[in-house]
Amino acid sequence: MKEELTLFELNEFIKRxxxxxxxxxxxxxxxxSQANLSRGNYYIDxxxxxxxxNEILAQSYAVLWGNTLGKIAxxxxxxxxxxxxxxxxVKLRVQVSFHExxxxxxxxxxxxxxxxxxxxxxxxxxxxxxLQAEKLLEKNRLLTLPKMIKRIAVLSSKTAAGFKDFIxxxxxxxxxxxxxxxxxxxxxxxxxxxGDFLLQISKIDWKDFDMIVVIRGGGSKIDLAxxxxxxxxxxxxxxxxxxxxxxxxxxxxxxxxxxxxxSLKTPTAVASFIIDKxxxxxxxxxxxxxxxxxxxxRLIQDQKIFLRSTQSxxxxxxxxxxxxxxxxxxxxxxxxxxxxxxxFKMAKLQIEHWQQTVQFLSIENTLGRGFTLTRNAEGxxxxxxxxxxxxxVITTQFHKGEQKSRxx
Numbered sequence: 001m002k003e004e005l006t007l008f009e010l011n012e013f014i015k016r017x018x019x020x021x022x023x024x025x026x027x028x029x030x031x032x033s034q035a036n037l038s039r040g041n042y043y044i045d046x047x048x049x050x051x052x053x054n055e056i057l058a059q060s061y062a063v064l065w066g067n068t069l070g071k072i073a074x075x076x077x078x079x080x081x082x083x084x085x086x087x088x089x090v091k092l093r094v095q096v097s098f099h100e101x102x103x104x105x106x107x108x109x110x111x112x113x114x115x116x117x118x119x120x121x122x123x124x125x126x127x128x129x130x131l132q133a134e135k136l137l138e139k140n141r142l143l144t145l146p147k148m149i150k151r152i153a154v155l156s157s158k159t160a161a162g163f164k165d166f167i168x169x170x171x172x173x174x175x176x177x178x179x180x181x182x183x184x185x186x187x188x189x190x191x192x193x194x195g196d197f198l199l200q201i202s203k204i205d206w207k208d209f210d211m212i213v214v215i216r217g218g219g220s221k222i223d224l225a226x227x228x229x230x231x232x233x234x235x236x237x238x239x240x241x242x243x244x245x246x247x248x249x250x251x252x253x254x255x256x257x258x259x260x261x262x263s264l265k266t267p268t269a270v271a272s273f274i275i276d277k278x279x280x281x282x283x284x285x286x287x288x289x290x291x292x293x294x295x296x297x298r299l300i301q302d303q304k305i306f307l308r309s310t311q312s313x314x315x316x317x318x319x320x321x322x323x324x325x326x327x328x329x330x331x332x333x334x335x336x337x338x339x340x341x342x343x344f345k346m347a348k349l350q351i352e353h354w355q356q357t358v359q360f361l362s363i364e365n366t367l368g369r370g371f372t373l374t375r376n377a378e379g380x381x382x383x384x385x386x387x388x389x390x391x392x393v394i395t396t397q398f399h400k401g402e403q404k405s406r407x408x
Contacts, residue, residue, distance in 0.1 A: 011100040018098045025095040025109050033059070035084040040066030042084055046092075046106070062094060062106035076113050082222040083116045087191050091115035120225055127230045127255055136237035140261045143242045146210045147281045149274050151180045153209040153241075155200055158185045162217020162246065162267035169271035177278050182209075188216045193226035198235055206241045211274075214256065215267040216247045227254035236260055246270035367399040 005013070030046040037043075042064040048057045064084070073080050083090060091112035097105045131137050156163040163183070170179050184203060186196035204212065214236070216227075226232075227247060233255045236243045242261035246269060247254055257263035264270045359365065367373065374382045375395050382394065392407045 008100055011098070011103070015098045015100060018096055018104075022096045025093050027091060027093050027112070028106075029089065029091050029115070030060075031089050032084065032086055034086055037081075040069075042069070042081075042108075044084065044108070046090075060104065060106055062092065062108050064108040064111075068109060072110055076111075078113055078117075079220060080111055080113060082220045083111060083113060085190070085222055088116055088222065088225075089119045117221070120221075120228070124228050124255065127228060127233065128258070130230065131233055131237065131255070131259060134234075136234060137259055139237045140239055140243055140259060143240070143261055145242050145261070145277065147277075149179070149210045149277055151209045152182075152274070153204050153212045154181055154183050154215060155186055155197060155212065156183065156215040156217075157188045158183055160188060160215065160217050162215045165217065166213070166215050166246065166267035166271050169268050170274065173271075173275045175275065175279060175282070177275060179274070189223045189226050194229045194231055197229075197232050201235050201239070204241075206239070209241060211261075212239060212241055212243045213270055214243065214245045214247070214260070215270065217267055224254050227256035229255075232256055233259045244270050244273065364399075367397065370399075373397040 028046075030048055032044055033047045034045040035042055044062040044064065045059065046062055047059045049055065050057055069080070092106070092108050093110040093112075094106040094108055097107050099105065128137075154163065154166070156166075167181065170177075170181070184200035186200045187193050201212070214227075216224075224247060227245075236245075236256055237259045245254075245257050245260040245263045246265070246267040247257060247263075253263070262273065264273055363373065373396070375397070376382055376388075377393050379395075382388065388394070388407050390407055394405050394407065396403050396405060
């Protein structure tokens with residue numbers, strides 16, 4: 001080899017080296033960082049990340065020609081193009097090609113669909129195990145649904161057919177129920193799904209809504225893989241408000257379905273569930289109203305019977321009351337004379353007692369017991385010696401007779 005080469009000569013040498021050392025196609029594993037469809041061909045950027053730091057260790061460019069896709073697609077059990085999505089791990093059989101002008105390129109000849117789905121299944125199992133260990137699988141399901149559902153927060157794409165079906169079904173319900181619905185728009189597939197979901201759910205004020213609804217409206221297993229995200233499922237489990245999912249797939253169940261309060265297959269089924277919950281409450285209220293009416297009618301009937309019975313008894317009760325009153329009056333009359341005589345006797349005894357007391361306390365009897373009565377010159381009784389002064393004339397009355405004296 002010459003000491004100095006042109007770029008073309010170097011690339012030509014590399015091309016021969018690759019052709020000689022990698023003569024046949026080989027299987028490789030990698031992660032898709034980007035895949036673009038143009039004129040029937042897929043142009044794919046492949047990367048490999050470190051399992052420790054998530055740093056990109058290698059990257060390369062690959063192409064899947066449209067005619068090759070047409071040959072291998074019928075041999076697969078799934079839609080092979082669903083595997084060609086950003087963030088998915090793939091196993092590809094490639095032919096290494098190096099062109100002097102366009103550089104290194106990997107020509108895709110086959111795709112192992114089982115590898116991609118197997119990796120998704122392994123990752124899914126890890127997430128379920130982690131959520132179970134953190135006691136998050138049942139957490140949202142333990143919340144109590146409100147008796148009446150009026151205010152609903154919806155996480156969906158505003159252009160999604162499932163969201164439109166959900167709104168249409170609610171608005172056209174035969175019971176004329178009305179609902180307050182607020183959409184928190186987000187991407188429903190791809191690498192933006194997780195970030196959009198976490199951002200929008202953080203904006204929801206739980207006090208303003210009776211429940212949260214996540215609606216997608218169908219898709220492949222790969223499309224639904226976004227709802228196997230640990231962060232999405234953790235956010236759903238930790239919601240203080242019940243979360244309903246209507247991802248829209250009849251067969252596959254996402255982990256988001258598993259951690260939600262109630263999982264339904266389609267957005268329309270979610271709408272029917274909400275309508276049925278309100279109908280259940282209305283039916284209960286109607287039943288209670290009927291029971292109240294029945295009870296009221298029974299009470300009214302009982303009272304009518306009681307009144308009729310009472311009306312028939314009134315004459316008898318009146319006669320009985322009058323007879324009892326007459327007996328009581330006759331008895332009272334018979335006791336009046338006795339009570340009056342007894343009262344007079346007691347009054348006479350009281351008067352005699354008072355007369356004896358007055359006689360006993362009279363002046364004559366008091367003086368007769370040795371007491372005296374002293375009066376001043378005006379004839380007023382004197383009870384205190386300090387009321388007298390020198391020269392005063394006093395009269396002392398005895399039981400028999402009296403004596404005048406002068407104070408010296």
